[in-house]
Amino acid sequence: MASYFDEHNCEPTDPQEQYRRNALLELARTLINFEDGPLDFADWDQGLPPPAAKDTVKNLLSVVISPAQADKGLKCPICLLEFEEGETVKKMPCEHCFHSACILPWLGKTNSCPLCRYELLTDNEEYEEYKKEKDRRQQREHRLENLHGAMYT
Ligand SMILES: [Zn+2]
Ligand SMILES: [Zn+2]
Numbered sequence: 001m002a003s004y005f006d007e008h009n010c011e012p013t014d015p016q017e018q019y020r021r022n023a024l025l026e027l028a029r030t031l032i033n034f035e036d037g038p039l040d041f042a043d044w045d046q047g048l049p050p051p052a053a054k055d056t057v058k059n060l061l062s063v064v065i066s067p068a069q070a071d072k073g074l075k076c077p078i079c080l081l082e083f084e085e086g087e088t089v090k091k092m093p094c095e096h097c098f099h100s101a102c103i104l105p106w107l108g109k110t111n112s113c114p115l116c117r118y119e120l121l122t123d124n125e126e127y128e129e130y131k132k133e134k135d136r137r138q139q140r141e142h143r144l145e146n147l148h149g150a151m152y153t
Contacts, residue, residue, distance in 0.1 A: 021115070028078045028106050028114035048110035050127045052120040057107050061091040062100075077115045078102035094118035 027048075065074065070085035076099045083089060089097045090104070096115045098106075111120045122128060 021117075024112075024114045024117065025077060028102075031106055031109060049112060049119065049131075050122045050124040051109055052107040052111040053123045056120045057104065060103075062088050063091045063097065064088050065097075076102055078106065092118060093120070 065083040065085055065087045067085050070083060073082050074097065075082050076089070077096065078098055079102050081099075083097070083099075088100075090100045091097050092103070092113050094113050094116050096113050096118075106114060107120065111122045112118060119131075
């Protein structure tokens with residue numbers, strides 16, 4: 001699995017992807033300051049998915065920042081403060097690390113990593129269904145694209 005640093009050193013080249021990622025991080029930062037901000041997304045296609053499942057959040061790994069990580073100036077992507085050696089932080093399954101005070105309020109609003117949008121499981125059955133349907137739709141579109149490619153090349 002790619003380490004945090006590998007990922008961190010290669011910024012996405014697609015400007016739109018970069019924009020979306022920045023927008024998510026911006027939102028995450030706003031959330032720390034406005035616990036009950038004006039976030040009300042009914043439509044998951046437009047907005048944020050529902051909060052991460054409580055059990056999943058409870059079981060997030062806690063890791064202690066190593067001297068090497070502190071030396072490299074590893075930062076919390078949300079508040080942009082450098083982690084201190086020996087500090088205990090939360091590690092997402094995607095390997096991204098955050099202060100628990102930063103990531104927990106975020107995961108109380110939505111289920112994805114604000115840095116890479118890795119999605120955690122949610123407690124929302126409707127959303128889990130929606131996610132499966134979305135996967136199916138994407139696979140279908142992918143097949144159509146391949147078919148289209150095969151026909152016109
Ligand atoms: Zn932080
Ligand atoms: Zn991530």
